[in-house]
Amino acid sequence: MSYEGENKIQSTGVQVYYGETRALHGIDLNIGANEVTSLIGPSGCGKSTFLRCINRMNDVIEGCRVEGSVFIDGDDIYADHMDVVELRARVGMVFQKPNPFPKSIYDNVAYGPRIHGLAPTKEALDHMVETSLRRAGLWQEVHDRLGDTGSGLSGGQQQRLCIARAIAVNPDVVLMDEPCSALDPIATAVIEELIEELKSEYTIVIVTHSMQQASRVSQKTAYFHLGNVVEFGDTSQIFSNPKNTQTEAYISGRIG
Amino acid sequence: MTDTITSMSVSAALKSPESAARLKARYRAEMRFRFYGRAAIGIAAGILIFLLSSIVYNSIPAFTQNFVGLDIELAQDKIDPNFSNDTEIIASADWQGLIKASLRREFPEVNARADKRELYDLVSSGGGDWVRDFVLDNPQSIGSVVRISVPTSDDIDLLIKGLIDRTLPESDRLVSNKELVWLDHYTAQGRVHTQFAWTLFTSGDSREPEMAGLSGAFIGSLLTILVTLAVSFPIGVMAAIYLEELAPKNRITSIIEVNINNLAAVPSIVFGLLGLAVFISFFQLPRSAPLVGGLVLSLMTLPTIIIATRASLASIPPSIREAALGIGASRLQVIFHHVLPLAMPGILTGTIIGLAQAAGETAPLLMIGMMAFIVDTPTDITSKATVLPAQIYMWANNPERAFLPKTSAAIVVLLLFLLTVNATAIYFRKKFEKRW
Ligand SMILES: Nc1ncnc2c1ncn2[C@@H]1O[C@H](COP(=O)(O)OP(=O)(O)O)[C@@H](O)[C@H]1O
Numbered sequence: 001m002s003y004e005g006e007n008k009i010q011s012t013g014v015q016v017y018y019g020e021t022r023a024l025h026g027i028d029l030n031i032g033a034n035e036v037t038s039l040i041g042p043s044g045c046g047k048s049t050f051l052r053c054i055n056r057m058n059d060v061i062e063g064c065r066v067e068g069s070v071f072i073d074g075d076d077i078y079a080d081h082m083d084v085v086e087l088r089a090r091v092g093m094v095f096q097k098p099n100p101f102p103k104s105i106y107d108n109v110a111y112g113p114r115i116h117g118l119a120p121t122k123e124a125l126d127h128m129v130e131t132s133l134r135r136a137g138l139w140q141e142v143h144d145r146l147g148d149t150g151s152g153l154s155g156g157q158q159q160r161l162c163i164a165r166a167i168a169v170n171p172d173v174v175l176m177d178e179p180c181s182a183l184d185p186i187a188t189a190v191i192e193e194l195i196e197e198l199k200s201e202y203t204i205v206i207v208t209h210s211m212q213q214a215s216r217v218s219q220k221t222a223y224f225h226l227g228n229v230v231e232f233g234d235t236s237q238i239f240s241n242p243k244n245t246q247t248e249a250y251i252s253g254r255i256g
Numbered sequence: 257m258t259d260t261i262t263s264m265s266v267s268a269a270l271k272s273p274e275s276a277a278r279l280k281a282r283y284r285a286e287m288r289f290r291f292y293g294r295a296a297i298g299i300a301a302g303i304l305i306f307l308l309s310s311i312v313y314n315s316i317p318a319f320t321q322n323f324v325g326l327d328i329e330l331a332q333d334k335i336d337p338n339f340s341n342d343t344e345i346i347a348s349a350d351w352q353g354l355i356k357a358s359l360r361r362e363f364p365e366v367n368a369r370a371d372k373r374e375l376y377d378l379v380s381s382g383g384g385d386w387v388r389d390f391v392l393d394n395p396q397s398i399g400s401v402v403r404i405s406v407p408t409s410d411d412i413d414l415l416i417k418g419l420i421d422r423t424l425p426e427s428d429r430l431v432s433n434k435e436l437v438w439l440d441h442y443t444a445q446g447r448v449h450t451q452f453a454w455t456l457f458t459s460g461d462s463r464e465p466e467m468a469g470l471s472g473a474f475i476g477s478l479l480t481i482l483v484t485l486a487v488s489f490p491i492g493v494m495a496a497i498y499l500e501e502l503a504p505k506n507r508i509t510s511i512i513e514v515n516i517n518n519l520a521a522v523p524s525i526v527f528g529l530l531g532l533a534v535f536i537s538f539f540q541l542p543r544s545a546p547l548v549g550g551l552v553l554s555l556m557t558l559p560t561i562i563i564a565t566r567a568s569l570a571s572i573p574p575s576i577r578e579a580a581l582g583i584g585a586s587r588l589q590v591i592f593h594h595v596l597p598l599a600m601p602g603i604l605t606g607t608i609i610g611l612a613q614a615a616g617e618t619a620p621l622l623m624i625g626m627m628a629f630i631v632d633t634p635t636d637i638t639s640k641a642t643v644l645p646a647q648i649y650m651w652a653n654n655p656e657r658a659f660l661p662k663t664s665a666a667i668v669v670l671l672l673f674l675l676t677v678n679a680t681a682i683y684f685r686k687k688f689e690k691r692w
């Protein structure tokens with residue numbers, strides 16, 4: 001078990017190539033347990049690419065190659081014996097655009113526990129679905145229509161459904177790639193509150209384009225620029241007193 | 257300042273006479289284009305309607321059949337001389353002889369051999385079957401004289417339907433003057449009547465148009481298509497899943513890809529030759545059998561199914577795959593739990609298109625002996641059979657005039673068969689369709 005602030009994820013010299021082009025130039029980053037780390041930076045600087053290294057989602061991209069290593073709880077996730085399926089059960093992911101399965105709300109949440117054999121009985125599964133939906137703050141809104149299809153919900157509800165789906169398998173880490181970029185301000189506020197609550201149980205890494213969001217939800221912030229981490233530190237320090245001039249320029253809106 | 261000048265010149269330009277002319281020209285071009293489009297659709301629809309209505313119109317006579325009621329003496333000694341009551345003995349009696357006897361009794365004045373033969377030609381040479389069926393259903397009637405309806409011969413049938421003009425001189429007409437007199441004798445007594453032609457659907461092929469039916473070809477087509485479906489659907493879908501989802505993208509897979517696309521363009525008769533060489537000569541499978549026909553058509557249908565399946569797998573949004581991968585589904589789970597169910601409507605559409613093509617195919621089946629005169633309705637996939645399109649071709653080539661409407665009727669049945677197949681496809685597609 002890890003306690004707050006202890007290194008949960010360590011990346012050392014992570015380089016990612018898409019074919020011949022190098023998108024990440026050696027990322028060294030230590031991400032603490034049970035806190036929220038936000039990755040910020042201009043578009044195309046490699047935030048998503050780095051995030052996808054943590055659950056090896058880059059594996060499925062044709063022509064993508066990862067060098068260097070990423071450790072989670074000291075295990076090298078790029079080691080030969082590491083099983084990606086188990087890894088992705090430990091490291092959940094929430095995507096930019098809400099992407100519920102075209103199935104019922106219940107089946108969306110129950111899918112993970114089902115394929116990983118986490119719920120031996122129907123009651124256990126019902127219970128897991130309810131807890132996950134409660135944690136994602138969606139239970140009140142959907143408990144009487146669990147059989148309805150997930151795509152019938154509003155955008156914000158869909159994204160919370162996706163969060164419920166991700167946490168239903170009880171991962172250690174939750175990765176979020178711009179989870180609010182498709183949502184209105186009210187739905188965004190709900191998700192931010194949710195992130196605040198979830199951090200006690202999960203290590204969260206979030207990519208965001210909103211400075212306010214980064215400063216509201218995260219304890220640590222990494223500023224990415226052209227495939228490098230230019231500055232990494234406490235969120236309060238990065239936003240109030242950036243050491244790097246590029247960081248400062250970005251935060252003050254001079255790089256977009 | 258510059259802004260106002262430009263905008264003024266634009267609005268000035270719009271007011272100029274050249275602009276008005278341009279506007280008119282644009283409207284005219286749009287009108288013309290709309291007209292061309294409508295004309296194209298009109299021509300296409302017109303040709304289709306003409307074709308369909310002419311086929312349906314020509315087929316109408318084939319759906320009815322004329323019968324004449326003959327007084328037949330069901331003499332015990334002719335049917336079951338030993339009172340055995342054995343259906344087999346009864347069934348093998350000389351029924352046609354009883355019909356001839358009845359005709360002779362009706363017209364005792366006919367004596368010359370040639371005249372008698374003409375007289376016998378009034379009714380179908382298969383008419384005995386009707387008498388037999390009547391007696392087998394009513395065994396107590398043996399020993400009495402009963403009026404039984406038997407089908408008229410094909411020419412008499414055409415005459416009654418008005419397709420042979422009785423006002424023509426005798427030499428130009430398929431029915432002789434004597435036959436006209438005999439027929440009128442029955443008609444005057446109200447013994448000629450028209451019925452729905454069940455024969456068309458219940459019996460197999462025959463040399464006699466009035467006895468020929470589609471049941472053999474229909475069942476043959478059905479069995480062939482079932483074999484095609486059973487072989488090509490699983491193989492095609494599996495191949496497509498492998499190529500689209502699992503295969504590494506390298507030279508070999510791209511060569512395979514190109515060749516599958518080429519295969520779809522190979523003339524179908526080539527598949528027939530291949531089937532003859534491989535399935536019949538090498539594997540010694542039976543000739544003319546739906547099994548071999550289905551295998552040959554599978555070769556043809558496979559590329560269609562593979563291409564359609566791949567296209568429909570590729571059209572599933574990547575977000576669904578990411579979502580499933582993201583919670584730790586394996587590649588196979590992603591495919592079988594998420595991608596395949598969503599792709600199913602498209603896969604089914606492709607499969608049905610392939611099957612519909614196969615159902616209308618004759619050339620490859622010609623090579624493996626399925627274009628053959630086969631009387632018996634096939635009972636399984638290894639018995640000899642023919643298929644609907646082949647039956648249409650064979651009937652169309654028959655010299656008897658009565659096969660003309662039969663051919664059209666067979667086309668109507670084939671079209672209905674294809675329509676049913678398509679309707680089933682649409683039903684399944686709707687059933688599987690989901691929103692996301
Ligand atoms: N699937 C891909 N194939 C090729 N290049 C990619 C792919 N995904 C991202 N890239 C490239 O990698 C760089 C980083 O992209 P990304 O990680 O998506 O940036 P960010 O999320 O910070 O906007 C960009 O230059 C982008 O063009």
Ligand SMILES: [Mg+2]
Nearest residue numbers: 047048049177
């Ligand atoms: Mg991104």
